[in-house]
Amino acid sequence: MLAAVAQICSTPRIKDNLHQILKLISTATAKGAKAIFFPEASDFIAENKQQALELVQPLNGEFVSEIKRAAIENKIIVSIGIHEQSSEQTRLFNTHLLINETGAIHLYRKIHLFDLNLPGNVLMESKSTIPGDGYVAPISTTVGRVGLALCYDLRFPEYSRLLQLQGMDILTYPSAFTVPTGKAHWHVLLRARAIETQSYVIAAAQYGQNTATRSTYGHALIVDPWGEIIAECDDLGLQYADIDLDKIKKIKEQMPVLDHRRTDVYSLKLC
Numbered sequence: 001m002l003a004a005v006a007q008i009c010s011t012p013r014i015k016d017n018l019h020q021i022l023k024l025i026s027t028a029t030a031k032g033a034k035a036i037f038f039p040e041a042s043d044f045i046a047e048n049k050q051q052a053l054e055l056v057q058p059l060n061g062e063f064v065s066e067i068k069r070a071a072i073e074n075k076i077i078v079s080i081g082i083h084e085q086s087s088e089q090t091r092l093f094n095t096h097l098l099i100n101e102t103g104a105i106h107l108y109r110k111i112h113l114f115d116l117n118l119p120g121n122v123l124m125e126s127k128s129t130i131p132g133d134g135y136v137a138p139i140s141t142t143v144g145r146v147g148l149a150l151c152y153d154l155r156f157p158e159y160s161r162l163l164q165l166q167g168m169d170i171l172t173y174p175s176a177f178t179v180p181t182g183k184a185h186w187h188v189l190l191r192a193r194a195i196e197t198q199s200y201v202i203a204a205a206q207y208g209q210n211t212a213t214r215s216t217y218g219h220a221l222i223v224d225p226w227g228e229i230i231a232e233c234d235d236l237g238l239q240y241a242d243i244d245l246d247k248i249k250k251i252k253e254q255m256p257v258l259d260h261r262r263t264d265v266y267s268l269k270l271c
């Protein structure tokens with residue numbers, strides 16, 4: 001099964017972002033992809049918190065409705081990160097939608113919020129975002145069982161382990177990484193998550209100058225369950241890789257690390 005991973009540069013202009021996304025869905029479909037993965041905050045990256053509150057659309061608004069229509073029309077699964085309204089007036093959810101070929105939507109709200117205080121690189125996601133309070137068990141799709149996460153979640157192996165224990169073939173991290181943290185950690189963490197969970201990892205990425213003050217690292221990629229990078233974007237657009245569920249099965253048979261865990265010595269609950 002062919003999967004496409006997207007690298008885009010979302011800006012505060014939702015209509016342009018949507019147009020770009022719909023074009024990429026058509027391109028991926030023409031190539032024969034059965035699933036396409038878009039980054040975190042694909043709907044928009046705002047100049048500031050106030051603008052985000054103004055730009056956000058309801059889940060049944062134009063942005064999600066158009067993507068859902070494209071998923072059905074093209075018979076393709078779409079994974080995409082968006083902002084989601086809450087009943088609270090001043091903060092949003094950072095949400096990952098998995099839309100299948102029939103238009104059914106699964107939704108995961110980011111649980112780990114990215115508050116960073118590096119010299120020259122300060123970001124306080126918790127000021128604008130409400131953390132989700134649960135996980136979604138991996139969703140069965142035609143390309144495999146898809147585990148839903150987002151961006152900064154990739155720094156928490158407890159979380160990917162939790163999804164792995166629920167049965168997962170593909171772990172997804174739609175992202176908008178900062179440039180300095182991306183340079184230092186992006187590839188190694190994504191490969192580690194693939195190796196330790198023996199799953200495909202698909203990490204779509206924001207790339208370039210999103211706003212006057214925000215630029216993102218890019219390097220959207222797909223890692224196979226052996227840890228090899230099998231697709232990587234170097235510019236805006238799509239890259240493709242084959243998702244081979246037999247490969248997962250073989251690796252699990254050859255190296256059954258899950259069976260070798262010593263839960264008598266450690267327990268996830270104690271971590």
Ligand SMILES: O=C(O)CNC(=O)[C@H](CS)NC(=O)CCC(=O)C(=O)O
Pocket residue numbers: 040041044045046094114123124125151152155176177178181182
């Ligand atoms: O705010 C939005 O509109 C979109 N969301 C993001 O860009 C989020 C929260 S600021 N970015 C990350 O989680 C980057 C993590 C990261 O860079 C790392 O873990 O090193």
